[in-house]
Amino acid sequence: MSKKFSLTGITDIALGKDLKRTESEKIKKTGIRILNSVSFFLAGVCFLFLIALFLVAFSIGNTFPLIWFFLSLAIAFLIIPLLARQGFENTAKFLLITYVDIGIILLSSTFGGDALIQAFFIPAMGLAILLFDQKYVSLRNLSILLSIFSYFILDYVIFDQVYITEDKLSFVRWMVLTASFITTWIIFNTFSESKESAESKTMELFENEKALNIELNEKQEKLEEYIDQLEFTSGELEKSARAKSEFLATMSHEIRTPMNAILGMTHLLKQDNPREDQLESINILDFSGKTLLALIDDILDFSKIEAGKIEFEHIDFELKELVSTIIETFRVTATNKGVELIAEIGEEVPNALIGDPARLTQVLNNLVSNALKFTESGHVKLAVSAIQSEGNTIELEFRVSDTGIGIEEDRLDNIFESFTQANRHTKRLFGGTGLGLSISRQLTELQGGTISAESKLGEGSAFIVKIAFQKGEGSQNMDAGILEEAEESDLSGLKILLAEDNLVNQKVMIRFLERWEVDIKVVDDGLKAVEAMKDSNFDLILMDLQMPQMDGYEAASEIRKMDDPQKRNTPIIALTAAALKEVRGHVFASGMNAYITKPFNPIDLKKKIVEFAKK
DSSP states (O other): OOGGGSHHHHHHHHHTGGGOSOHHHHHHTHHHHHHHHHHHHHHHHHHHHHHHHHHHHHHHOOOHHHHHHHHHHHHHHHHHHHHHHTTOHHHHHHHHHHHHHHHHHHHHHHHOGGGOGGGGHHHHHHHHHHHSOGGGHHHHHHHHHHHHHHHHIIIIIISOOOOOOTTTTHHHHHHHHHHHHHHHHHHHHHHHHHHHHHHHHHHHHHHHHHHHHHHHHHHHHHHHHHHHHHHHHHHHHHHHHHHHHHHHHHHHHHHHHHHHHHHHHHHHHHTTOOOHHHHHHHHHHHHHHHHHHHHHHHHHHHHHHHHTOOOOOOEEEEHHHHHHHHHHHTHHHHHHHTOEEEEEEOTTSOSEEEEOHHHHHHHHHHHHHHHHHTOSSSEEEEEEEEEEEETTEEEEEEEEEEOSSOOOGGGTTTTTSTTOOSOHHHHHHHOOOSOHHHHHHHHHHHTTOEEEEEEETTTEEEEEEEEEEEEOOSOTTHHHHHHHHHHHOOOTTOEEEEEOOOHHHHHHHHHHHHHTTOEEEEESSHHHHHHHHHHOOOSEEEEESSOSSSOHHHHHHHHHTOSSHHHHTOOEEEEEOOOOHHHHHHHHHTTOOEEEESSOOHHHHHHHHHHHHTO
16 A cells, blocks of 8 residues: 555645655645645534534434535545645646535535625635646636636525616626626735745745855865865975975985094194195185085075074074184185185174074175185175164174175176076186075075175175174173183193094094093994993093984983983083084983084084083
């Protein structure tokens, strides 16, 4: 048995569950929903009349015809919705109107004209309009005419109340009734058209919304695909950037290690009173080594800036000591070229500052190096002056001027671009990557400063750097005193432990320490350094970071855990070829006191030894 004709199916139809779908389906099934509601409502009314007739059957007498009448109507009204569900919608609607009209006729004839039951023909006309939409106008009009015809049958034939005579003005009454029906017809048709127009627009909106939702879902799916692709691409780019950074860091470390030996031995050869012909070769070797080191630093820094991973420190430093170090770094180069190297610091400039001394040194080194490179006679001058001071902040101007070849005026705006030099002639003649000024500009701007250039071709150039610093509270001559003391200090008898696995770097370090008459013990890994500390006391430890068995970090941590306070507190200076800022954090976290980057400056090394061996 089909579910539609089961008890459950009839219940679902009665409650209209089969019509509870999407909003668009509800609109399409408006006529069926009205048929459903009206049919079951009228069936319910018929059953109420049946109950009432059963209750008064004994007092009224013969009620069988009425019982049969209401029972028939109730069954008809229950069957009509089932007929509509079987696909005979229009037939079911027309039967509903017919049964309503028949019911009004029979009820009116039973209870008489005084009951005015025939007035329900007007709602019957409205029901016809509600049941049939514009596609079935002919059925709607036929149903309305059926209601009108039923009314006149009832009024003229059954009741026999209208006589078309002038005496009783029957004609007037007939005209009024006709006008009433026509007016009702027009009103209901107008209402139906408005309703259907609203439904049509609503349907259109629903369809548009449905189309938009489909389009939105498609675009959302595409967007999710794009996001997935972007995430994948970002991941690949991140891997590529990480691989590039690791490669550059590794290459920097591997190149710096032999460079330490080259520059260290070059420095020692200079101090061995070489012959004039030997000195020229040594100077070429020293210049080439430092140039190569500068190129490595430039490439590494350019990669960091490009990746947005460069960081700046905010520490105390002494300006005079920083300027002095820069001048001393280029003193030999300037002397060999016959160029005077001058440094001037204005009296209004405070010596103690807070900022990033390493990045400031890098910028000024680039500018001084360039000035010396392009100057064959005359001078190179580094001048520092105060521009303005406000509270605890002071803005300084660093001017590096020279009497060199100068720069064409139309090239001044381009020289700070990456891989750019003044012209092809200077590139062929002087070499270089063209990254120095670009890196200097970016380092300056990242600290909130500015850099500019002034030049006249054949007369020289001036590069002006303006950066704001906070005023420090350190001793005005602390570092300068240490530097001067380091140059004159006697380190003889000082006992130092050197942990270094590279044989060439061992020899370089031994040569320097022997010249300073230091008592030195050499081990080639961190584990041996820890054992040496257990067996003896040292004034200071020089610790390489990357060694077999146990690296420098772990060795320093083990030494800091020793029970003997003297051994536990022995100063440790890290020796590293890794020119990365991250190394600094690891160095201090493991308990070391300071670090020196390879290739090291002998003056810096001696200064660190003097500074920490005394503590």
